Amino acid sequence: MELKTFTEMFSDKNALDFKKLKYKFGEENLKGYLDTLNESFYHKLPLLDFKGKPAVLLPSKVNMTVQLVKRLSATYSNEKYGIQAMEDEIISTLSIEQIDSSRESVRRILNGGAPETSNENKAYGIKRGLDFIAEPANKITEQNLYQLYMLAVGDFLDERDRLMPEHKYRHDEVYVVGQNIEHQGLSSQLLSQYMVNLIEYIRRDEGLDQVVKSIIIHYYLAYLHPYFDGNGRMARLIQLWYLVQIGYTSSLFIPFSAFINETKGLYYKAFTLVSYNSKVSEGLDVTPFVSYFVDNVLTKLQKRVEPTNALEVFNNLLQTGEITAKEKDLFHYVLSAYGTNEFSTKQLEGDYKNAAYATIRNFVLKLESKGLLFSQKYGNRVRYRVK
Template identity: 50%
Template sequence: MDAGLFTKMLSDKSVTDLKKLKYKYPQADLAEFVSLLKGSFYHALPLKDFDGGQMVYLESVAQVRLSAARVLLTPQDSSQPYGIKAMEEEIVSTLSIEQIDTSRDSVRKILSGYAPANESEKRIYAMKKGLEFIVDPAHQISEENLHQLYEMTIGALLPEEDRLPPGNLYRNDSVYVVGDKVEHTGLNWKKLPEYMGALIEFANMDGDMNDLLKAALLHFDLAYLHPYFDGNGRMARLLHLWYLVQRGYSSALFVPLSGFIERSRKGYYDAYTLIEQNARISGVLDVTPFLVYFIENVYHKLSNALPAASTTEYFQAALASGSVTEKEKDLWQFVLSAYGGGEFSTKQLERDFGSAAYATIRSFVLKFEGMGLLRRTKYGNRVKYSVK
């Protein structure tokens, strides 16, 4: 193949959709293009498709900006390893993606420490426990811990017919993803111990793959294998976060990963479909479409999800100089955790914080606005604040 034509096809915006390429270029050119990708350009992965072939991806196409990793690596000024607001969004969104009815008020109630009062709130409480489980550094990714996480967050709440048999880490029968038609069939259940063992081994393997891309790949593979009768999507998203936490991305649980997915849900599911569609044309399971989905819809949108690095640095400098009191430090940490990038009023902060007089709250807000750490926005006679 002419080098110019190959370069043109590789840089085509439809390069992750072979069906579209098929309509743009002659069949012979597409076949030669795919052959060249297989020979020299695909990066092989230590994970297999259902027929035993190696999964691959196009490293030149799946490029994540360093700024995305920097955002997730920047420690937050919080006494907790997760943000309450981010946890609220994560739970609401991950359940919504699976079309499980819940209410934001119920999520806030459970996160405030109330006991669940119904089945919906039991699911919320289970997801809360799961998020707390993955943030604990004692819980490394292993098959046993993955099973514990599954039972904690999903398995114990399922009807009897959808639960794993006693002693089984994974399902013991076939499972299908059904829309208007059967869209995906999970891996033959007899192969699950082998394939899931390889997935866990890959999660703990050192290598040269970008951590953010590897997290997305673990997410894809768990959902692709579909090791459970129900809850595979929720487990894939938990595994994604778990891997980032385990690799030291301290702000991973201050960002509602599932919130970004929910807002681009069609692209999320289309990426799974596209991978299998491409495989029917090329004979190779190329996961690039899923990685590109995460790069464009999640990772490259993170910069606005957390306070600017300069805000964090300025607060730390003020704290070190002694110009921030312990109460103000507690209030700042609470604001970051409880509201994230959202807005709040002084009255709301007084009510939610619960252990400071209004005069203290008002003084804190005005001082931190003057320091450039909080932003004021007027809505008629009302004023709201947010972290810069």
Template identity: 50%
Template sequence: MDASLFAKMLSDKSIIDLKKLGYKYPQADLKEFVALLGSGLYKPLLLKDFNGKNLVYLDSVAQVQLSAAKVLLTPQSSSQIYGRKAMEDEILSTFSIEQIDTSRDSVRKILSGYAPTSESENRIYGMKKGLEFISDPQHTISEENIHQLYALTIGAFLPQEDQLLPGHKYRHDSVYIVGDKVEHTGLPWQMLPEYMDGLVEFIHQEFAMNDLLKAALIHFYIAYLHPWFDGNGRMARLIHLWYLVQQRYSAALFVPLSEYVEKSRRGYYNAYKLTEQNAQISGVMDVTPFLVYFIENVYHKLVSALPDPNTTETFQNALARGNVTEKEQALWQFVLTAYGESQFSTKQLEKDFGNAAYATIRGFVLKFEKLGLLRSAKYGNRMKYQIAKSV
């Protein structure tokens, strides 16, 4: 292939869509182009496709900005194991992606400690248990713990025909993802123990790959293998978060990653389809399209996901000067984890916090508004507050 043509194709944004690339450069031989990528530009991964060949990616194309990692590494001042508002949104979004009906009121009820009273609330309870499980740093990623996570989160709430056989960690039959046609066939079930063992080994291996990309790759691979009859998407997103927690990304459980996926749901599913479509053309399972999707639609959207650093610094300064009481500190931490960017009223905060008189709540919001940590907005006769983004 002519060097100038190869360079032009290599720098084209359509490089992650071989079919489109072929239309744009009809004079090019795509197989020759892919062979040239394989001679030094594709980076092989220690995971196998269904034919036993290594997955690959283009690290020159899949580049994560440092700001995304900084957001997820930001220490959280809360004493809670996860951000309540983030987990509320995580549960709602992960169900919405899979078109499972639920409501915010039901999620809030279960997160507040109430017992489930319906099938929908049982599923929410399962997700709550799963999020608590991955929040515990003692729960390292292993096949046994993945099985326990699945049983806690999904397996206990499945109809009989979708449940695992006794002694089985994975499905015992074929599975197909069907739209207008069969869009994906999961790995033959007999091969799942070997491939899942390989995935766990890969997770714990030192490998020259950005942590955020590795988390997205793990996410892809779970859905690609489809180890269970149901709940594969939820498990892929949970294990994605779990890996980040294990890598000490302390803010991972204070950011609802699934909310960003839900907002770009079509792109999410298209990234899976594009990866497999490219593989049909090239014979190579290049996961770059899925990694690029996560970079552009999730990781690079996280910059505004947590409180402005200036806001955090202002609070720390007020605390150091002795201007914040112990109760006010607890209320501030609750507001950060329970509401995030959302607005709240004093009555709502009194009800949700449950351990402070209304006069204390009222004094807190007025004081923290004066400090510049909260800002208010009037709606008729009602006032609502939210965390200030900058001070």
């Protein structure tokens, strides 16, 4: 095709929507456009579509920044999971699937309370799943994936949605239904083969940006739809799990699902667009989903990623002996419980439950003087947050 036409199509605001390109530029130009992408622009992935063809990604349409990757690669080796992030993650990942859960009930479960309703069971399941993936020793294997599914979802399902004994995946077909059938999961007879290939892909270093790879893993598990229920929850969990496994432990302090939930319509639209495009091109191009995730989730969470500078300052103070063991425990608790959210001394005293108010007060004032905490006055009240 003519270079001028290809350039116009490639730079078009709907460059990732093949139906709109076809309508605007015509069927013949769309064919030439897709042929050119296949020949020179696509990165082929070692993941197969339902016809056995490699899925593809268009890297030039993914706006991943070095700054974002650097922030996500921050390491928090002293904490398993941020309590505030866990609370937000549980509420949001269930909300995405229209499962009601109150913040009060989630907090009660996080504090050791037993679930009392079906929806609280689902919240408790996500907590168990997050605890499992936060443990670095739990490597991503097919058996561990099955264990994660049972912990997070499978143990709480009705009989009709449960996996059969000795089955790691569903034994029958499944459909995602909206006004029409939006998506049909992979044939149950092929699931074991495709899932083994996905696990191999996760464990292999193919040179692709690892954060982008985590998004592809998220999409692909949902695409295969290996379970009767809980596929969305598992897709979001496995993305976090992969990031933890490669050392991006800052992801444990980031409620990814909260950002997805804020743009839930666009999230589902991205899944749908990949499916519609595949009908036009007869190939699986995951770029629309990756592009959505970078633009609507990752770029927004930069403002809420834990401040690496504060950690560096704190570690320096710890090494010089200016921070006591008690203050170390308190600081780790603040990071885990509040992240970059504000808190009061009274709130910290009540939540921590292992220090007198005078100790809490002295701790907060000391860390503020060291530049680790920032205070904000609201009338007579003062609230703090990590800088």
